[in-house]
Each structure stands twice: as C-alpha cells, then as structure tokens.
Amino acid sequence: MVKINGDDELLCPDCGGNYTHQTSVNVVMRDSEDGDGTATFCSSKGVEVSRLESSKIAGRRDVIEIQLWCEECGEDEPKTLRIMQHKGNTEVTWQR
Numbered sequence: 001m002v003k004i005n006g007d008d009e010l011l012c013p014d015c016g017g018n019y020t021h022q023t024s025v026n027v028v029m030r031d032s033e034d035g036d037g038t039a040t041f042c043s044s045k046g047v048e049v050s051r052l053e054s055s056k057i058a059g060r061r062d063v064i065e066i067q068l069w070c071e072e073c074g075e076d077e078p079k080t081l082r083i084m085q086h087k088g089n090t091e092v093t094w095q096r
C-alpha cells in the first residue's frame with residue numbers, strides 16, 4: 001500500500017521514511033488497449049524513446065513507473081512506484 005504522511009510526502013514502502021529521491025521515470029503509452037506501445041525513459045543521463053511489443057508491457061493499458069531511493073534504506077535498495085490503469089481504475093502500487 002502506498003502511504004503519504006499528513007504533509008503530502010511519499011513514505012518509503014520498507015522503512016516508512018519520508019526522505020525519498022526520484023532517479024528516473026519510465027512512461028509506457030500503448031497505441032491501443034493490449035497493443036504495442038512507446039516507452040520514454042527519462043533520467044539524469046537524458047531521454048530514451050523506444051517501441052515495445054505488447055507482451056513486454058504490464059497490464060493492458062498505460063503505465064508510469066517512478067524509480068526512487070530512500071535515505072534510510074540507501075541507494076542500493078531502489079524502489080519503483082507504479083501508476084497503472086487497470087480495469088478502468090488507476091492503481092498506484094510499489095513494485096517488489
């Protein structure tokens with residue numbers, strides 16, 4: 001479950017700490033439901049755009065994944081926050 005404290009700060013899924021840092025964002029937009037899609041990966045090194053076959057895309061529609069690390073857990077334990085459309089809803093989950 002994704003948790004946010006009273007100051008609207010995202011909390012680490014492992015330790016509950018509120019010092020998280022974003023390192024990259026991956027956005028996958030499908031051409032149509034269950035179709036192939038375009039992935040855009042953005043980090044401090046730049047932006048990469050590529051095409052993906054449907055079988056390599058999670059769910060049936062579009063996906064946004066934000067990579068973070070937590071000061072308490074350390075940079076060696078990156079975390080991924082996923083925002084994904086699923087059955088008409090938008091799910092926000094941590095990927096393990």
Ligand SMILES: [Zn+2]
Nearest residue numbers: 012015070073
């Ligand atoms: Zn943590």
